[in-house]
Amino acid sequence: MKKTRRDFLGLTGRLGLAAATLASGLFSRIAFAVDTRPAFEATSLKEALAAIGVTEHQDSTEIILKAPDIAENGAVVPVEVTSKLPGTRSITLLVEKNPHQLSAEFEIPEGTEAFIATRLKVAETSNVLAVVKTDAGVFHAAKVVKVTLGGCGG
Amino acid sequence: MPDPMRIRAVMMGDVVxxxxxxxxxxxxxxxxxxxxxxxxxxxxxxxxxxxxxxxVMKAGWGPSVSKNPYFSFRFKGGAKGDKLSITWKDTAGGTRTDEVTIN
Known part of the structure; x- marks a missing residue:
């Protein structure tokens, strides 16, 4: 089993890289979430960000990321994001230590508040990132969620 | 046909x-x-x-959204009595649409 898993991971990794290269070439810097399905196959944070068209991003205190400090059950981790940045276009959630970092992307059309709340699977203790695309660039906020029980089973 | 969604849409000031x-x-x-x-x-x-x-909202999800997903958002431009329709699609070609009245 170990061998096949390694083969599989290696394959998806290569595919993801190819997809990331393709995506960064085809889409503009601010590409929309739903058009970037290959980004969900990325196996590193850098790759995942590149696949959604993010190359540079700054830390921002205007993004409020709410997640528990300690999650007893990694299969159900509540995450809430509010962006106070003007011109917020989308909110993306990533979990650094998951097999695939990209979790969910939310497009915020005009008139919709820059707020989302959902629940994510977090495989192990990891940084959870909220990446916010705005008219003025890309910003992020991060928080460490400590998982005491695995999230893979969910 | 998959099970229906449970949706609640409530006016909070001018925001749904x-x-x-x-x-x-x-x-x-x-x-x-x-x-x-x-x-x-x-x-x-x-x-x-x-x-x-x-x-009013469009989301793209990967497999790391929890089982039986919970999702919450807020938007302007809706009023009491308006209809809100939610649709999801999955990897197996499944889809489901449910509608609620904002109150």
Whole structure:
């Protein structure tokens, strides 16, 4: 089993890289979430960000990321994001230590508040990132969620 | 046909507060069953919300959204009595649309 898993991971990794290269070439810097399905196959944070068209991003205190400090059950981790940045276009959630970092992307059309709340699977203790695309660039906020029980089973 | 969603859409001042609970396995494709075989991936990839013909939310999901997903968002431009429609699509070609009245 170990061998096949390694083969599989290696394959998806290569595919993801190819997809990331393709995506960064085809889409503009601010590409929309739903058009970037290959980004969900990325196996590193850098790759995942590149696949959604993010190359540079700054830390921002205007993004409020709410997640528990300690999650007893990694299969159900509540995450809430509010962006106070003007011109917020989308909110993306990533979990650094998951097999695939990209979790969910939310497009915020005009008139919709820059707020989302959902629940994510977090495989192990990891940084959870909220990446916010705005008219003025890309910003992020991060928080460490400590998982005491695995999230893979969910 | 998959189980219906449970949707609540309530006016909070001039903002509509939406809370959704979907019924879905959200299988990651990484998990093994009792026989050691991989359980194939089966998860929601797309969620859209429309109110009066306007898309008020569009989300793209991966397998790491929790089983039986909870999703909440807020939008302006809705009023009491308006219809809000939510649709999801999954990796197996499944889809479901539910509608609620904002109150």
């Amino acid at each position: 507060d939406v809370k959704i609970l979907m019924s879905h396995v959200m299988e990651t494709g990484q998990r093994k069953n009792a026989d050691g075989d991989l359980v194939p991936a089966h998860y929601i990839t797309e969620v859209t919300a429309t109110c009066k013909g306007k898309t």
